[in-house]
């Protein structure tokens with residue numbers, strides 16, 4: 001799909017189970033909508049861990065167990081990121097991946113956004129069958145500094161074990177092993193229903209279903225173009 005412009009600012013949250021392809025959809029969307037920016041809470045945390053910051057050390061103890069970081073810490077990290085990168089301005093378009101994950105996080109974010117006169121205006125849940133997700137996770141590798149994701153079956157790196165752009169090593173996420181992943185999936189299912197209800201009540205929730213990112217992507221683009229695209 002060629003690049004497209006947005007007629008009005010898009011402030012999008014992607015919801016979806018771990019492994020549902022939020023990262024992949026994000027990279028594809030950024031190519032179509034080059035003016036949009038994105039951030040993934042998991043990537044910010046993994047960078048903190050890599051940099052051995054005090055938040056990183058603390059976050060690591062939660063992430064390796066498959067538990068969520070306390071709301072207070074994650075909201076502080078993400079809201080600082082939004083402010084520092086000038087996203088709290090009415091004209092900017094952006095996408096959040098992985099945050100908010102709880103209603104409490106959603107409320108704190110909304111409070112901050114509305115005080116800057118901006119609000120999330122689209123929340124899309126990626127609905128992918130669990131069997132597909134489990135298969136994906138086994139084969140997933142990540143380039144931590146960029147957040148680029150590879151899949152040994154569907155999207156392998158050009159050189160085994162190396163990022164295509166920088167040549168730096170790829171790593172397996174410590175929380176992508178079977179036991180920890182099962183816990184993350186369970187936790188997702190528990191938390192997503194109230195979060196979906198929260199956004200449904202604000203009339204911003206949509207769902208796209210499919211087994212592959214090639215099926216999901218055009219549906220997601222259509223949603224965006226219909227509501228936010230250049231007329």
Ligand code: AMP
Nearest residue numbers: 018041042063067068069074098099101
């Ligand atoms: P992700 O890359 O989105 O799967 O996130 C990896 C891990 O980071 C999660 O399993 C959590 O431990 C932590 N994390 C990421 N985002 C959040 C969030 N919004 N709230 C709490 N913990 C988070």
